[in-house]
Amino acid sequence: MSKQKVLILGGGYGGIVTAQRLQKKLHYNEAEITLVNKHDYHYITTELHQPAAGTMHHDRARVDINDLLNTKRVNFVQDTVVSINTEEKKVQLENGEQEYDHLVISLGSEPETFGIEGLKENAFSIRSINSVRYIREHIEYMFAKYKNEPEREDYLRFVVGGAGFTGIEFVGELADRLPKLCKEFDVDPERVKIINIEAAPTALPGFDPELVEYAMDVLRKKGVEFKIDTPIKECTPEGVVLADGEEIKAGTIVWTGGVRGNSIVENAGIETMRGRVKVDEYLRAPGFEDIFVVGDCALIINEEINRPYPPTAQMAIQMAMNLSLNLVAVVRGQPKLLRQFQPEIKGTVASLGKGEAIGIVGKKKIFGPIASLMKKIIDLRYLFIIGGIPLVLRKGRF
Ligand SMILES: Cc1cc2nc3c(=O)[nH]c(=O)nc-3n(C[C@H](O)[C@H](O)[C@H](O)COP(=O)(O)OP(=O)(O)OC[C@H]3O[C@@H](n4cnc5c(N)ncnc54)[C@H](O)[C@@H]3O)c2cc1C
Numbered sequence: 073m074s075k076q077k078v079l080i081l082g083g084g085y086g087g088i089v090t091a092q093r094l095q096k097k098l099h100y101n102e103a104e105i106t107l108v109n110k111h112d113y114h115y116i117t118t119e120l121h122q123p124a125a126g127t128m129h130h131d132r133a134r135v136d137i138n139d140l141l142n143t144k145r146v147n148f149v150q151d152t153v154v155s156i157n158t159e160e161k162k163v164q165l166e167n168g169e170q171e172y173d174h175l176v177i178s179l180g181s182e183p184e185t186f187g188i189e190g191l192k193e194n195a196f197s198i199r200s201i202n203s204v205r206y207i208r209e210h211i212e213y214m215f216a217k218y219k220n221e222p223e224r225e226d227y228l229r230f231v232v233g234g235a236g237f238t239g240i241e242f243v244g245e246l247a248d249r250l251p252k253l254c255k256e257f258d259v260d261p262e263r264v265k266i267i268n269i270e271a272a273p274t275a276l277p278g279f280d281p282e283l284v285e286y287a288m289d290v291l292r293k294k295g296v297e298f299k300i301d302t303p304i305k306e307c308t309p310e311g312v313v314l315a316d317g318e319e320i321k322a323g324t325i326v327w328t329g330g331v332r333g334n335s336i337v338e339n340a341g342i343e344t345m346r347g348r349v350k351v352d353e354y355l356r357a358p359g360f361e362d363i364f365v366v367g368d369c370a371l372i373i374n375e376e377i378n379r380p381y382p383p384t385a386q387m388a389i390q391m392a393m394n395l396s397l398n399l400v401a402v403v404r405g406q407p408k409l410l411r412q413f414q415p416e417i418k419g420t421v422a423s424l425g426k427g428e429a430i431g432i433v434g435k436k437k438i439f440g441p442i443a444s445l446m447k448k449i450i451d452l453r454y455l456f457i458i459g460g461i462p463l464v465l466r467k468g469r470f
Pocket of ligand 1: 081082083084085086087109110111114115117118119120121151152153154178179180182198199200237238241242334336366367368371383384385386387388421422
């Protein structure tokens, strides 16, 4: 009998952890496991706000996929997924095709623009190593450009759309980085402005109000200006236009205002809500016994508040761990061993730049250097999960 084909799309948190667990749990003659990813490296998305601002080199936030997998057990294919044909059980790649018996979709998210005109074309987003390298280079270029056109103060204006988790983490890093660039380019720091714009009535919607106040205080002291309850209507090559008609000219606009699932999933004819698949208790796509979805592409409702769990790395890792058990059960034809997925939210910590953070761990609120230390521990824990002590020593920031 030929081996069953398990095909994993996307080598982020969901995909890598699924592949690593499967390579240990399944015997080599039980299944052929293949992982497809756009790049030959895995990136640590939760750290990308740092290389985007230039406070960390992007190489620290990526790891070669071949260093993470046992390539005798998992075939790694570096390619881009183009489409999924659920009827023929085939996946079209840019440079080939893959067949599957069991498919895992872990392709991550795409920026959600909420229909704001010009956002896609004119704003940067923090979503990959390539995108953050581009942002960092652009920021430096704006300083260099300003030195040659000193009347253009808008070159030194940085608009960050969205004061959610990613937006807040990014402005914290940017506020640390810009004074250094002022020194390097002989620019008066008074000329530089970071404006963080949020449509919701509060920054960090969903976070504890005391923590939100603390975060905004820290960031204001670092020079960040907030415009809360202020929707952006349009994004142009010169800046943003707010709902009340005010125009803010800025040389750099970074959009962090929301994410949606990957459009490849929507186009595959799988039922989605804003690109995310409302998976069943075993993480299967509705109506498909052979398709599992994890990470940002999956949607799970928190019954306590009747709202979806936010898409986080924590969720992606937990889903991948559960899914690997379920895949072993289906490959072995043991449906009774399928396990229901139960998220266990251990807490959330948001960094506010060097030495500052806020968070909730268990039910306890944490602030300042303790929260910052906790953030580092969380990052190190992930490196340990995927690469043990050697990876912690190689990539960890102490
Ligand atoms: C700046 C920032 C900070 C964050 N901080 C936190 C945090 O502190 N804590 C937390 O829990 N969460 C955090 N998040 C959210 C977290 O990073 C995501 O929820 C998590 O990455 C989702 O994992 P995933 O496996 O679904 O997708 P990803 O990790 O995004 O992986 C998707 C993978 O699929 C690949 N891919 C995409 N399209 C294709 C294609 N067509 N073909 C081939 N490959 C493809 C990508 O290259 C990538 O490798 C943060 C996010 C950002 C942007």
